[in-house]
Amino acid sequence: MARFGQVLTAMxxxxxxxxxxxxxxxxxxxKWLQDNGNDGLVIAGTxxxxxxxxxxxxxxxxxxxVEAVTIPVIAGTGTxxxxxxxxLTKEATKLGVAGILAVTPYYNRPSQAGIEAHMRAMCAxxxxxxxxxxxxxxxxxxxxxxxxxxxxxxxxxxxxxKDAAGNPAESAVLMSQAPAGFELYSGDDGLTLPFMAxxxxxxxxxxxxxxxxxxxxxxxxxxxxxxDGARRVNARMLESFAFETGxxxxxxxxxxxxxxxxxxxxxxARLPMGPPPAGLEERGKKVLENLRAAxxxxx
Numbered sequence: 001m002a003r004f005g006q007v008l009t010a011m012x013x014x015x016x017x018x019x020x021x022x023x024x025x026x027x028x029x030x031k032w033l034q035d036n037g038n039d040g041l042v043i044a045g046t047x048x049x050x051x052x053x054x055x056x057x058x059x060x061x062x063x064x065x066v067e068a069v070t071i072p073v074i075a076g077t078g079t080x081x082x083x084x085x086x087x088l089t090k091e092a093t094k095l096g097v098a099g100i101l102a103v104t105p106y107y108n109r110p111s112q113a114g115i116e117a118h119m120r121a122m123c124a125x126x127x128x129x130x131x132x133x134x135x136x137x138x139x140x141x142x143x144x145x146x147x148x149x150x151x152x153x154x155x156x157x158x159x160x161x162k163d164a165a166g167n168p169a170e171s172a173v174l175m176s177q178a179p180a181g182f183e184l185y186s187g188d189d190g191l192t193l194p195f196m197a198x199x200x201x202x203x204x205x206x207x208x209x210x211x212x213x214x215x216x217x218x219x220x221x222x223x224x225x226x227x228d229g230a231r232r233v234n235a236r237m238l239e240s241f242a243f244e245t246g247x248x249x250x251x252x253x254x255x256x257x258x259x260x261x262x263x264x265x266x267x268x269a270r271l272p273m274g275p276p277p278a279g280l281e282e283r284g285k286k287v288l289e290n291l292r293a294a295x296x297x298x299x
Contacts, residue, residue: 002183003129003159004072004099005039006202007215010047012252012259013061015267021057022267027068029264034069037212041065042101042162042204044076046138047252051079052270055088062095072098074131080105082118089125100126101162103133109140112147119151119158129159131204135187136165145174152182162187162204168194175199190241193234196222207240209255210262210288214295236294243287249280257284 011033014025030041043065044050044058053061062075075097077088082105089100102122104115123130132151136142142165151158163171164187175184175198183201186192192203192215208215214237221229243258245251252269253276259266261284268275 002039002185002201004074004131004202006219007038007208007212008040008042008072008074008185008202008204009033009038009208009212010042010045010204010206011065012209012255012266013044013048013053014265015270017267019267019270021053021061022265023060023064025265025267026061026064029259029266030065030068032264033209033212034071036210037214037216038071038208039202040072040074040098041069042074042076043097045101045103045133045204046135047206047255048076049252049270049273050076055091058088059091059095062092062097066096074099074101076101076103076133078103078105078122078133080108082121085118085122086125089122093126093128097128099129099131099159101131101133103135104139104141104143106139112144115141115143116147116151120155123151123155123157126157128157130155130157131160131162131185132158133162133187134165135162145170148174149177152178159183160185160201163195163200164188166191168198171195171200172198189237189244193218193222193230196230206244206251206255207237210258211237211240211291214291232298236291236298239287239290243283248277253277254280254284257281258288261285261288 014022016022066073075092077092079085134143160183162185186195186203189205189207218230218233244254256266257276257280
């Protein structure tokens with residue numbers, strides 16, 4: 001079993017009608033996710049709108065979710081400022097989180113040497129396991145396979161990578177050379193099943209907000225060696241994967257719409273993401289309707 005479990009959700013951050021952080025909503029959502037197929041939660045990642053949260057909001061969010069659930073909580077403490085990231089990592093470590101999510105510094109576009117120094121500084125600020133988050137579409141920089149291997153081999157608390165680089169062939173190279181115990185989490189829902197074939201241990205997902213139990217079913221089939229069964233469940237979720245983000249409705253807008261449809265009241269995204277585009281709620285209703293029908297048809 002993977003260190004943090006196999007199905008984790010990069011949780012949206014609930015806001016109230018005035019755009020203020022809604023800690024009661026965060027507790028409710030975290031409990032609901034725990035009850036609906038999730039082995040762990042990642043807080044204040046990309047989907048959690050981390051760039052628009054103040055430090056106080058992030059830390060109070062970590063504390064509230066840790067208090068609300070019994071599953072592992074991974075704290076997103078990475079920013080594009082190394083000193084700031086180190087500070088947040090130290091503070092989050094005091095709050096009882098199970099691990100740290102360290103995203104590649106965004107906007108700055110540092111060299112691989114700069115990324116390495118940044119990651120080492122974050123890891124040195126905590127005794128907790130660290131999940132390195134590689135998402136070049138948002139950060140502007142790919143962490144090289146060579147650097148990931150170096151960190152995995154030399155930094156004792158580098159435990160895993162959340163791989164959202166979209167290149168399973170290169171990820172296969174990484175896992176063929178990674179030290180024992182190093183884990184790969186899919187950071188792209190649509191690539192989770194392919195990643196399992198090259199040694200992935202699970203997913204830190206977005207559609208997992210509403211497909212947690214489907215993902216568990218897919219992983220159960222995979223563990224039994226029933227590849228066809230896993231493919232059928234994956235096919236059931238493809239519409240959800242297509243819904244979770246797009247040019248006109250980028251993540252986390254669709255997930256917030258979906259949670260509101262399910263009665264969890266997470267509010268809208270803060271600017272610059274802002275409110276969802278017209279028609280997204282109707283599309284979300286259709287996605288849920290089709291998913292429920294597919295579940296029944298496959299029983």
